[in-house]
Amino acid sequence: MGIEYFSEELKRSVQGKKVAVFSHPRVDPDGFAAALVSSYMLNYIGALSSYAYLDDMNSLAKRMNEKYRPSAPPADFLPDIALVVDACGLKYSHRGKEFHGSEVFVIDHHQCGSISGSKSFVDPHASSSCELILKISSSLGFALTPDMATALLAGLLFDTAIFKYAGSESVISAAELINIGGDYQTALTFSKRELTKSLRMAKLKAAKSIELLNSGDLIIAFTTTDIFEGEIAEALLNLGADIAFVAAPRGKGVRVSGRADEKAVSSGINLADFFKESGGGHEGAAGAYIEDSVENVLRGIKTRLIARLKTGSF
């Protein structure tokens, strides 16, 4: 759905309505800022009330939460409409299952495929959801405050790993946010994870159980952890792997993070496509939640990966 049409539909639908804003589990700065700013924007365009459901955060989002302190939805809040940001629809959102209202909107930058039953503005070429919120706010005539611009900038910096994965659009959006009054230094403090002792321990522990697979010129690494699966997958690429999968038990299933370097991506590997419906992400960085044991999940990934590498059908 084009941005103008999406914005108009959103505005028309939320008039006088109660709106819930959801994002993905263990929300990161991109999801957090996108949800936070959306809730203000929805109030501005005519919602009766709007709240972001942000009670499952990663450590950086928690830091943002300390500063922004968004009001939590009242216990008796019964939303009519849901807006899902930074996730491919209600199904992938934290607490989306609790929503029993009538209409769902989605704003996301992951490769979502078709999202049934929702009106969506999805741009997989955007590096962050915060860039999309910036665009939608300007199309709705909603003026961002400097604090909101800082939050969106933090989300953009986090998702682009501080411009490592940024296209020209992200750089332009960042400049626009700074012009509005966004503070780059503050945004940086929300987007860079400190190398805490627990993160370093988790990386080193995960390194003890790395399994390697060779395929032509590519080195593929697998390991498990309890926490920080994304950071560990990233660290495995820094160690020299071309593709890394890290599995962490979470609830009744397993959260898997995958990373692929430029060489792997240019040879046709697309991790978002690899995980399909069970996950979301981009060609070089994607994750999935799969209900099974860690062993089964990693074995399944290996089997599918070997089959795909053999046939070159990535």
Ligand SMILES: [Mn+2]
């Ligand atoms: Mn994102």
